[in-house]
Amino acid sequence: MLGAHEEHPQPGSRSHQVTAQAAPSPTAETKLQAPLVRVENLVKHFPAGGGLLGRNVVHAVDGVSLAIQPGETLGLVGESGCGKSTLGRVIVRLLPATSGHVYFRETDLTKMRGEKLRRLRQEIQMIFQDPYASLNPRMTVGDIVSEPLRNFGVARGKKADQKVQEMMRVVGLNPNFVNRYPHEFSGGQRQRIGIARSLVLDPTFIVADEPVSALDVSIQAQIVNLMEDLQAKFNLTFLFIAHDLSVVRHISDRVAVMYLGKIVEIGAADAIRDRPLHPYTKVLQSSVPVPDPDLEAARKPILLKGDIPSPVNPPAACRFHTRCPIAQKICSEVDPPLEQKEDGRFVACHFPGKL
Amino acid sequence: MQDLRVQFEVPGGVVTAVDGIDFEVDRGEIVGIVGESGSGKTMTALSLLRLIPEPGKITNGRILYGEKDVVQMTDEEIREFRGNEVAMIFQDPMTSLNPVLRVGFQIEEAMAAHSRFTGRQAHDRVVPMLQRVRIPAAKDRIRDYPHQFSGGMRQRAMIAMGISNEPSLLIADEPTTALDVTVQASIIELLRDLSRELRAAVILITHNMALVASLCNRVVVMYAGRIVEQGPTRAIFKNPQHPYTWSLLRSMPRMDEVGHERLVSIRGLPPDLSKMPPGCKFHPRCRFRIDRCLTEEPALVQVDPGQDARCWVLMKNIPNPEAEAIK
Numbered sequence: 001m002l003g004a005h006e007e008h009p010q011p012g013s014r015s016h017q018v019t020a021q022a023a024p025s026p027t028a029e030t031k032l033q034a035p036l037v038r039v040e041n042l043v044k045h046f047p048a049g050g051g052l053l054g055r056n057v058v059h060a061v062d063g064v065s066l067a068i069q070p071g072e073t074l075g076l077v078g079e080s081g082c083g084k085s086t087l088g089r090v091i092v093r094l095l096p097a098t099s100g101h102v103y104f105r106e107t108d109l110t111k112m113r114g115e116k117l118r119r120l121r122q123e124i125q126m127i128f129q130d131p132y133a134s135l136n137p138r139m140t141v142g143d144i145v146s147e148p149l150r151n152f153g154v155a156r157g158k159k160a161d162q163k164v165q166e167m168m169r170v171v172g173l174n175p176n177f178v179n180r181y182p183h184e185f186s187g188g189q190r191q192r193i194g195i196a197r198s199l200v201l202d203p204t205f206i207v208a209d210e211p212v213s214a215l216d217v218s219i220q221a222q223i224v225n226l227m228e229d230l231q232a233k234f235n236l237t238f239l240f241i242a243h244d245l246s247v248v249r250h251i252s253d254r255v256a257v258m259y260l261g262k263i264v265e266i267g268a269a270d271a272i273r274d275r276p277l278h279p280y281t282k283v284l285q286s287s288v289p290v291p292d293p294d295l296e297a298a299r300k301p302i303l304l305k306g307d308i309p310s311p312v313n314p315p316a317a318c319r320f321h322t323r324c325p326i327a328q329k330i331c332s333e334v335d336p337p338l339e340q341k342e343d344g345r346f347v348a349c350h351f352p353g354k355l
Numbered sequence: 356m357q358d359l360r361v362q363f364e365v366p367g368g369v370v371t372a373v374d375g376i377d378f379e380v381d382r383g384e385i386v387g388i389v390g391e392s393g394s395g396k397t398m399t400a401l402s403l404l405r406l407i408p409e410p411g412k413i414t415n416g417r418i419l420y421g422e423k424d425v426v427q428m429t430d431e432e433i434r435e436f437r438g439n440e441v442a443m444i445f446q447d448p449m450t451s452l453n454p455v456l457r458v459g460f461q462i463e464e465a466m467a468a469h470s471r472f473t474g475r476q477a478h479d480r481v482v483p484m485l486q487r488v489r490i491p492a493a494k495d496r497i498r499d500y501p502h503q504f505s506g507g508m509r510q511r512a513m514i515a516m517g518i519s520n521e522p523s524l525l526i527a528d529e530p531t532t533a534l535d536v537t538v539q540a541s542i543i544e545l546l547r548d549l550s551r552e553l554r555a556a557v558i559l560i561t562h563n564m565a566l567v568a569s570l571c572n573r574v575v576v577m578y579a580g581r582i583v584e585q586g587p588t589r590a591i592f593k594n595p596q597h598p599y600t601w602s603l604l605r606s607m608p609r610m611d612e613v614g615h616e617r618l619v620s621i622r623g624l625p626p627d628l629s630k631m632p633p634g635c636k637f638h639p640r641c642r643f644r645i646d647r648c649l650t651e652e653p654a655l656v657q658v659d660p661g662q663d664a665r666c667w668v669l670m671k672n673i674p675n676p677e678a679e680a681i682k
Contacts, residue, residue: 079535216391218621221606250608287540289565296569301540307505
């Protein structure tokens with residue numbers, strides 16, 4: 001389809017060159033360096049109540065492994081209830097893991113306690129979806145942005161004020177507004193406040209959970225561009241969580257697709273879009289409308305039967321087999337592992353590329 | 356709709372939410388009304404049913420449905436009009452279905468309330484209606500409560516209720532915004548098929564340009580309570596003339612984007628309806644404005660056969676808009 005590949009990607013650079021011939025996949029090179037974040041067999045279960053003795057369990061994240069290279073943006077897509085937000089929260093340790101490991105620069109976050117964890121946490125920040133709910137309405141913008149500085153004892157007084165003003169400028173807010181309250185700002189401006197707060201401790205890794213989906217279209221572009229600029233400026237590494245495949249493809253170097261608590265496919269953003277190998281990725285890709293009436297007239301979405309199964313009782317073996325258009329007997333018997341099918345592309349499917 | 360104006364009396368003055376809207380929809384046609392929050396797109400749709408919330412009022416204009424003016428209808432007439440001729444589908448089906456009544460009963464009730472069908476007929480039509488909106492095992496699902504339905508199924512049930520009286524006008528207000536993309540795809544297909552089968556006129560209200568490209572024959576772009584551009588879908592997408600339409604189309608990441616292009620961001624915010632700027636309402640955010648835009652508001656004029664835009668400049672007069680826009 002669209003033969004776009006990234007050639008010789010530098011971590012953190014956004015130089016997407018279009019080449020006719022196949023270029024080496026991004027991970028081929030970046031694999032040589034140690035990942036900044038490595039998630040290993042991560043599991044997060046929630047008690048759901050109900051069931052025999054109230055022992056039902058929501059399998060929100062069920063054995064996820066992935067690595068994020070320094071300076072890259074890894075996109076995480078999936079539909080509501082697939083566990084993508086939970087995964088993000090477990091990675092930054094807003095939620096404890098049920099089992100498995102999250103390594104940040106080869107240090108296991110899930111094992112860390114006390115002061116050591118606090119110190120590492122300065123480097124790991126989060127941006128939330130709802131800029132209305134994630135800012136304390138009783139605090140001024142200055143206090144919101146400087147709170148991490150005070151919490152971590154990094155700076156106070158004049159020094160903190162200076163840092164806040166600098167961050168406000170960096171995210172495109174008027175530094176004179178420090179004494180205003182969140183309700184005096186629009187949704188897009190509030191998201192900028194949240195971003196300023198996440199940057200004030202000079203983090204290296206930011207998990208952004210649906211940072212633009214609550215915003216109007218014309219404002220979304222402002223925030224997406226801002227995040228790209230900030231990444232280049234501060235050499236940030238992003239985990240960008242969203243349900244919208246077009247936004248995720250645009251901003252990400254690589255994309256991971258999640259279904260019912262598991263990663264079903266992971267690979268370079270353009271390659272996943274152009275040639276999805278997992279049937280679920282293919283369904284997602286075919287479902288996204290394009291703002292072009294001619295292309296839309298030709299697009300044939302693959303419609304799925306039924307609804308997403310409950311994560312309390314996920315289907316056995318391949319979790320997608322109950323809805324998969326090409327499922328065979330083996331799909332309900334053997335859980336396909338996430339395996340490298342080609343350079344830099346991992347797929348969990350018995351029949352990759354067959355849909 | 357002719358020269359429609361909707362105003363709200365608020366402490367300290369009058370706010371005009373919709374100002375001078377003219378458009379028409381034919382049977383079998385799907386017209387998209389696009390705009391951001393506060394653009395007046397939902398108010399325009401609600402005024403078609405005279406459902407503007409207090410203290411809003413239609414202060415000018417006519418809404419002709421066939422020969423009848425909706426604005427002048429008596430309460431009894433408007434009730435019949437809403438129930439028999441028009442169906443409205445909302446964004447969030449959970450808040451528009453009654454949670455304590457069975458889904459089948461609610462659809463039956465909607466039919467029985469307007470005397471087109473007898474009680475018996477209405478009862479017998481419930482299952483076929485649910486089948487028509489492709490709810491699997493419809494017979495077994497009519498006794499379910501709304502919470503037992505998934506989001507997509509609830510939206511289908513709402514659509515079934517809406518079309519149960521065979522309306523000639525269907526208004527869908529962000530019908531897929533709350534839904535996942537795979538579910539959205541199936542609802543789009545359903546709406547497309549129904550508009551064909553029912554030969555109804557459909558008005559789709561949305562902020563999603565891609566959805567419009569997928570479904571609509573014609574597009575109306577609204578900004579600050581006004582139509583800033585309208586025309587056939589193809590013309591609007593291939594050859595937008597208003598800077599707002601043009602920027603909107605380039606502000607969204609496209610699934611078919613090759614490589615990585617920087618998004619065009621529209622600076623600033625939509626205007627506060629109580630503090631409208633003088634001149635063109637888009638000028639504070641427009642990258643292509645000229646002096647005249649600051650003081651004089653342009654009229655909606657034809658720029659191509661069937662395509663109108665409200666702009667002094669027009670995109671066709673700007674040689675290299677892309678370079679201009681990402682400066």
